[in-house]
Amino acid sequence: MNTATLHDATAIAAAVQSVAAIGTGQDLLLIPLSRLRPSSRNVRKSGGTSIPELAASIARVGLLQNLTVVLSADGEHYEVVAGRRRLAALKLLVKRRKLAKDHEVPCLLVPDAAARTVSLTENVQREAMHPADQFEAFAALVAEGRAVEDIAADFGVTPLVVHRRLKLANVSPRLLADYRADAVTLDQLMALAITDDHAAQEAAFYEASQWQRDPESLRDHLTHEEIDAGRDPVARFVGLEAYEQAGGATRRDLFADERSGVFLADAVLLDTLARDKLAAVADEVRAEGWGWVDVAPRATYADLHRFQRVRAARREPGKAEAKRIAKLEAEQAKLQERLDDENEAIGDDEAQALRDAMDAIGKDLDAIERKLRVYPVGAVPMAGAVVSLDSEGAVVVHRGLLREDEAKALRVQQRGAEAGDDVREAGTQEQTEGDPPALTISEKLARRLSAHRTAALQAEVARHPHVALVAVVHRLAQRIVLDGYHGSPLNISADPQDRLEQHAPDVAEAPAAVGMRKVREAWGQRLPEDPEVLFAELLAMPQSELLSLLAVCVGFTVSAITSREGDRPGALLAQAVGLDMSQWWTPTAAGYFEHVSRAKALEAVQVFAPGEVHRLAKLKKTQIAAEAERLAAGSGWLPAMFHALVSVAPEAAPPDEAQEPAAVGDDESAKDAQALAEAA
DSSP, X not given: OOSOOHHXXXXXXXXXXXXXXXXXXXXXXXXXXXXXXXXXXXXXOSOOOOHHHHHHHHHHHOOOSOEEEEEOTTSSOEEEEXXXXXXXXXXXXXXXXXSOTTOEEEEEEOOGGGHHHHHHHHHHSOOOOOHHHHHHHHHHHHHTTOOHHHHHHHHTOXXXXXXXXXXXXXXOHXXXXXXXXXXXXXXXXXXXXXXXXXXXXXXXXXXXXXXXXXXXXXXXXHXXXXXXXTTOXXXXXXXXXXXXXXXXXXXXXXXXXXXXXEEEOOHHHHHHHHHHHHHHHHHHHHTTTOSEEEEOTTOOHHHHTTSEEOEEEEOOOOHHHHHHHHHHHHHHHHHHHHHHOTTXXXXXXXXXXXXXXXXXXXHHHHHHHHHHEEOXXXXXXXXXXXXXXXXXXXXXXXXXXXXXXXXXXXXXXXXXXXTTTTOEESSSOOOOXXXXXXXXXXXXXXXXXXXXXXXXXXXXXXHOHHHHHHHXXXXXXXXXXXXXXXXXXXXXXXXXXXXXXXXXTTGGGSHHHHHHHHHXXXXXXXXXXSHHHHHHHHHHSOHHHHHHHHHHHHHHHOOOOOSOTTOOTTHHHHHHTTOXXXXXXXXXXXXXXXXXXXXXXXXHHHHHOGGGHHHHTTSOHHHHHHHHHHHHTXXXXXXXXXXXGOOOOOSOOOTTSOSXXXXXXXXXXXXXXXXXXXXX
16 A cells, blocks of 8 residues: 555644644644544534545545644633544544544644634635546546555545546546536536447537436437346346346446446347247247247237237136135235235335235236136137236236237138127237227327327427428318318418317326427527518528428427327328327326226236236226336337327338438437437
8 A cells, every 4th residue: 555654644744734833823733632522613513424434534544634723611622613524533533443542633723712713714715626626636546556446445435436436537528628617517427427438428418409418318328229227128037147147248337326227238139038038938838739939028019919819718717726716815915905004014125025925826816817718619729829028027928819811710710600609808809800999988088198199290290391291282282272171180370289288188298299399499499580580591491401390380280189089180190100109108097097997907907917917906996007007117008099000101202301200411400300209
């Protein structure tokens, strides 16, 4: 260790300060620690934090600054009027038996009348070093050959703290300069430190719109091609340890907590590991006799919606089975009562153990339920199953799936029999081609959902300038050239349709609405209010920017509100922009599940978490709604009203129009349009 000892440093400091005190009328004394005590005349009343760290630093490098004292009234002790934290740290060292009680401390003795003035002067007439100076100083110590562990010990911090300071010191010099100038915050700096690439750091910050510079957005921008090990369901299923043992590359955010901040770079390896781990489950499902079994770790609701489902009947359980079900349900109810009992103090570990026990019982009940399902003769060998993962990374098996040709073959096989007799569909009801969907939600909820659809459609139109132009021309051609008055989702009078909150109170915070609002504000700041000046600026504006502005304006005129579940206002427009509501809307209790019946909510859960239906069926409606929201997270599930909206964009685009939305040059309007894509 190349630092001075505590006693050496104390002696040196005392000698230096003794020289400084000559001629000031003040005396520098070495006073035993046992004769020092805090003074009520110390003007600093708050603070006093990080005492253990300061004590560790003093133990390593000594007391570098003397205490300031006055003689106590008893003539035996001295009161510390400046240096209360240092005194507390020294006392802590005595308590830890690293200093003797009579250890001599360098103290500057001042007149009693000057006590408050001296205390105030020391606290006011000083300037704390900028954090950036600290980062660079830590880096300089490492450059001099100091070990990270030694530096950590010198300052009474953990090696992780030192590594974090070094990481911040390695941020782009341009960003550090702006941090010193208060143009960049510390949180932004920590987010940018996720990478050591200065060019990437600067691009992420300086090329982003002002409202996209929050730490989370910056971190997401720099890791968008990587997988968050803490949130990704496949990563949670495989496990970080297994991924790293297989040679998977990772990136760690030093500023994240222990449960987050790890990003996986090898998506192919992760998928392979997940498939290998799910293979055993697939073998068990295959042994049930299904015609085919696929493993798809990331199967979404949209993927599963392509299949039709075999209808299954539930036979009555036998005597032994009924007894087993009753016993398991009773055990589950007792565990739930303990969790819900507010009078019983249950620790986190015990509560988790109770939940685990309930999950185990739920799996046993699900296994029994599967045995009670009876499929039509010949259906199981013809149908198949998909082994996948839910939003929490738990295994889920979707049984009884039929491809189109398999469904036709099964219908031929069962022709002549009455459909639906003593059977109940395991998932969502299969709809015959051409039949309209059953209307099963209220008009109020239909308007609420259509408001969210309108907001999303507005945002998508704003991202597709060519489609916006087509929509305007289509409307004008109908009214002017063809003399028609057919309905259109566009209000060509240019009335903004921005009062969607009257139909859906939560739509204002929806990603589409937030993105459109910010883009509108950005254009509002750029465009002049004077009509003549505005016309001149638009006339001089590049065509690409003009189209982007047109797209935003047209987007705000879109209205697709309806009170009927079966209606699809603006269907052609939605198809043209490839509207996918799973990118803009998330099922929540307040936004959907609380507004439908218990049966409707359980029907939805059957799709994205079939293994949980039995447990949820025993809960109250509000509890079902809350659980359904949790289980639906990340599943991509959409209510029937949104199904027809998941479509592909048009196959052909005009020769001069870029295929990628909002990628029109590098101008500000393109950035605003790109912001809508990232809001999704």
